[in-house]
Amino acid sequence: MRISSKRFIAGAMAAAFVLASCGGDDDTTTTDAPPVTDTPGATTPGSDMAPVSGTLVGAGSSAQAAAMAAWQAGFQAVNPDATVEYDPIGSGGGREQFLAGATDFAGSDAYLKDEEYQTSIDRCAGDQGAINLPHYISPIAVAYNLPGVDALNLTPAAIAGIFAGTITNWSDSAITDANPDITLPDEDINPVHRSDESGTTENFTDYLSAVQPDVWTYGKVKAWPEGIGGEGAPQTSGVIQSLNAGEGSIGYADASQVGELSVALIGVGDSFVQYTPEAAAKSVEVSNRVEGRSPYDFGFELDRTTTAAGVYPITLVSYHIVCLQYEDQAKVDFVKSFMTYVGSQAGQAAAAAAAGSAPISDDLRTQLLESIDQISVAG
């Protein structure tokens, strides 16, 4: 049944895409959009831009599906004739469809791989390829269920040991040493992980393998590795349910979804950091951009091992992948207008309210706007 609905959506999207391109041609004759070369660097917030119409089609990350719903609503409130479609089929599928030319943009929890970037040069108009815009930053919380323990410090070594199955008891010295003020029970740890493939798992294991490669030897994976035990639970809601039901459990989940559960403070350098939107947003700022790409690309090699103060290192960064050049002006206007809105304060606030994401910093916003401003018609 899932298959047929997916196919139906794909069919509907294909139809919408055809319609959109037809509509786009009409629009170029009616709306007098100024040629892109006439507006150098003038960064205009979404609301100031001329309203766009037509349909923009995207697909990809399910992590940003809730935020996307908020962006669609917020954008369509300002642009009543515009429709943004988004199919949360997963990051890999989103990049695949985008590179095949089936969608106008992709949502992805990972930036384009090198070979995908090469493909994007063919897929996009002109020869500049596609760029990654980090519009969705979401902290991943390490939550636990231990009655009477409200605050818990966990060093990277402790987290990696717990999830790799080498630390199995709450009173293990690797945990108690970092928590001198509280008594931890002599109880087995029940680590909970996602049983489906997930960008949350991918980012969490990326963190584990970066900070403790000797303990976490399974690398960065989308699906939880076999043979290390722990309780598998479907989706974020399943993980939360398992944590709530099982005393002595610990798990990782989207920070906005943990609810009443206690959340561990993560060891960074010599201190322990509580997750906050600001601390999560900082994780991008201390990271380096991927090399060998367009100067307007903002794919980040997230620095999980940072020791900078006040940075929360376990974050999921989800990108919007767009072409730097499109075939027609209407599409260019639409993409620019939508991406500008998504990155704007209003757009980021909408996502924070809907999905609990961390708004990007003003610094990053300014840089992203410069990139978005470079999107133009090929030729």
Add this chain to the structure above:
Amino acid sequence: MSTDITDDINRDTGDDFASGQVNRVGDRVFSGMSRGAGLVILVTLAGVALFLIWRALPALTADPSEIGPGGSEGNGSGFLPYVGTLVFGTVWASVIALSIAVPFGIAIALFISHYAPRRLSRTLGYVIDLLAAIPSVVYGLWGIFVLAPAMAKHVYPWFNDHLGFIPFFSGKVLASGRSMATVGLVLAVMILPIITAISREVFLQTPRLNEEAALALGATRWEMIRIAVLPYGRSGVISGAMLGLGRALGETMAVALILAPANVYSFKLFTSQNPNTIAANIALQFPESTGLEVNTLIATGLVLFAITLFVNVMSRRVSRGRVA
């Protein structure tokens, strides 16, 4: 189940028309319609089978290192090891469900057919049938929010403490209760209506003369049931159990919601390491799958299709015995 019934009806009416002497327009229209309906079923089944084989082929012919977890990086384990634990989990969960549901189903059916006062038996039969109308996702939610935590708190630890020497009950009890035992219980509740309904029907069909003969020989009611009713209804009970098994094998949402899966072969009922079932695994992994991963999932679906087909064929063979 529905296919079997429709099939029966079509065959019966078809025979009647074939041998009938009267030949009116209405008869021909109706005969054509019912024949068409029968054909549609066959075509649909063939279509599903073709689709499964066609889409499964790329996964079956691909290099083993590309299949299974880690396949996209070229360190997969191959299709057979991947589907092995899933087949095991599917069959294991169904066996647990059957071993709980069959005794219960027979007992309930006997109570309705031979023990309960007429009014109570009607109500009870109605309530049992209602169980079949509850969507499986609701069973799943009930399982995960109500049954699993309650069993993990009050029931499983007792078995674990007192009967832990039996391998089934050994290991560490999963605190959230999302283990194979809970899945088996929920599946048992789900297949109970089918088994009960069919058993009840065959028990009610026991010839009055057989029962009265048994009673006349001085049998008690239980002895009468044992020597007259149960032997007569045996094939019906077996075919009911097979139909229940068919449903348990393919159950998706309830298992996907409840079970804490891992890629293992394990008979332990209470731990966090449970083999997943084919259908639940497809439901879990499909949304984020692309390319060859989708082919792999469809190939596991093909395996499930073959298992279910086998079970249904067996159930037909058994039920072709004395009754129905």
